[in-house]
Amino acid sequence: MLDGICAMPVQVEVDISMGMPVFDMVGYLSPEVREAKERVRTALHNCGILLPAKRITVNLSPANIRKTGTGFDLPIAVALLVAMGLVKPEKCVDTIFSGELNLSGQLLPVRGILPMVSDGVKEGIHKFVVPADNLMESRLVQGADVCGFPALESVIGYLQDGGYKEPAYAGRRQNRSHGVPDFSEVNGQQFLKRAAEIAASGMHNMLMVGPPGAGKTMISERMATILPPLTKKEQLEVSKIYSVCGLLADSRTLLQERPFRSPHHTVSMAGLAGGGRSIRPGEISLAHHGVLFLDELPEFSKSTMEVLRQPLEEHQIHLTRAVGSVTYPSDFLLLASMNPCNCGYYPDRNRCRCTQASLQRYFDRISQPLIDRMDLCVEAPMVTYEELTGNGNNESSKTIRDRVCECQERQIFRFKDENFSHNSGIPAAKLNQFCRLGEKEQRYMEKMFHKLSLTARTYHKILRVARTIADTQKAENIRVCDLTEAVCYRSIGDKFWGGMEE
Numbered sequence: 001m002l003d004g005i006c007a008m009p010v011q012v013e014v015d016i017s018m019g020m021p022v023f024d025m026v027g028y029l030s031p032e033v034r035e036a037k038e039r040v041r042t043a044l045h046n047c048g049i050l051l052p053a054k055r056i057t058v059n060l061s062p063a064n065i066r067k068t069g070t071g072f073d074l075p076i077a078v079a080l081l082v083a084m085g086l087v088k089p090e091k092c093v094d095t096i097f098s099g100e101l102n103l104s105g106q107l108l109p110v111r112g113i114l115p116m117v118s119d120g121v122k123e124g125i126h127k128f129v130v131p132a133d134n135l136m137e138s139r140l141v142q143g144a145d146v147c148g149f150p151a152l153e154s155v156i157g158y159l160q161d162g163g164y165k166e167p168a169y170a171g172r173r174q175n176r177s178h179g180v181p182d183f184s185e186v187n188g189q190q191f192l193k194r195a196a197e198i199a200a201s202g203m204h205n206m207l208m209v210g211p212p213g214a215g216k217t218m219i220s221e222r223m224a225t226i227l228p229p230l231t232k233k234e235q236l237e238v239s240k241i242y243s244v245c246g247l248l249a250d251s252r253t254l255l256q257e258r259p260f261r262s263p264h265h266t267v268s269m270a271g272l273a274g275g276g277r278s279i280r281p282g283e284i285s286l287a288h289h290g291v292l293f294l295d296e297l298p299e300f301s302k303s304t305m306e307v308l309r310q311p312l313e314e315h316q317i318h319l320t321r322a323v324g325s326v327t328y329p330s331d332f333l334l335l336a337s338m339n340p341c342n343c344g345y346y347p348d349r350n351r352c353r354c355t356q357a358s359l360q361r362y363f364d365r366i367s368q369p370l371i372d373r374m375d376l377c378v379e380a381p382m383v384t385y386e387e388l389t390g391n392g393n394n395e396s397s398k399t400i401r402d403r404v405c406e407c408q409e410r411q412i413f414r415f416k417d418e419n420f421s422h423n424s425g426i427p428a429a430k431l432n433q434f435c436r437l438g439e440k441e442q443r444y445m446e447k448m449f450h451k452l453s454l455t456a457r458t459y460h461k462i463l464r465v466a467r468t469i470a471d472t473q474k475a476e477n478i479r480v481c482d483l484t485e486a487v488c489y490r491s492i493g494d495k496f497w498g499g500m501e502e
Helices: 036-046 073-083 113-122 132-138 152-161 190-202 216-220 232-244 269-273 302-306 309-314 356-364 368-372 385-389 397-414 428-434 439-451 456-472 480-488 492-496
Strands: 011-017 022-026 055-061 095-097 127-131 145-149 206-209 291-294 316-321 324-329 333-338 376-379
Touching (some): 055 073, 095 113, 113 127, 145 152, 190 397, 216 291
Parallel strands (some): 127 145, 206 333
Antiparallel strands (some): 011 055, 316 324
């Protein structure tokens, strides 16, 4: 049974005794699990096996944990066959069964088979029986001995005589017909592209403010292409999340590319953070080890945006609902974009027709605590005609990615003895150790602190961004020029949030 993206073993026990013919199931069951008795009874009947006219009790233990999902159908059916003497108990020792049954006895795939198999192997269980459509996904885990079957009848034959025939592959295949976006397609916006490279190099969150058509969305859609490739461990973590949601596009391989998620501004709190009746991962977990892009940030509801605050700090989301509590990983790079006002042309008063009151309402939609959690806040100016039609040689995503990988390798080496690996994750208590400033740099930051009225969180973020900028230049210590560039990525707040004048 799934608990977030982790699996919890559940033992199915069956007792058949004398008494009134009844089929009882106990063990704190959800409605879909309780309905399993009708699916199992009918599936066995259509396989030529009739349940005895006796008292049948099925217990799913531990009984203090709520059981959800349809994957209990197959283990219940197998446990019944063992209790009826049709299958020897030793055939099921140290074996995990999972699968949904339809009324004809066909085995249907279940969600979350990847974390089930992965965690089972960690617990020392290496033998698994799953539906045929889950077979390839299950075999992504090294050390797992997995058998896949299309129907209950073939499972019975396997348990009775040990014969196994590999089923024809029927899993999902990924459609790669579309092209991959590349930074070479972006003309102009050199400042914005430089900020994007800094954000990717240190895994810094970034807010872009600019008029419609300035290229904010275009650059955001290409951010995942300049991030380093996923490690094997990260591939497994991301694939587990998508497996739980039934979104693993190609069940023959783990996810190879970093995810890019761009929910619409009408997304609900549950859609963004996760939740629902069975507590599924939300967009912030689907973006784990990837990019979460929020286009038109002020259009999101205020309560939905505030959900981001805890995951941005802790890199995980804790969901508590009536059915229980679940923790999902949410370590993502946040990109957000917004227009400078409702019409999109502020502060150009020759084109902007927004009133002072409407400007104030527009900017007040985003709270200061959320702005403070954005490491870079940059302006995206309108692209000129010359830039748009120019045939200059723009850098490809691969070229930028090579520099980003080199910068991140430098950080990984520096933080090899810490529990974080990127500059954005340096805790405040260790900033003096990893972002030490000289006397000249300290005087500069003291001046900027008072001039820009920085908060403590914003000050720390400037230091982390400056550390990343220094790493891109292979500098051992943070210099004034690094701090100056980092401050440039924060000064936009004074222009839009503090500089509104009629």
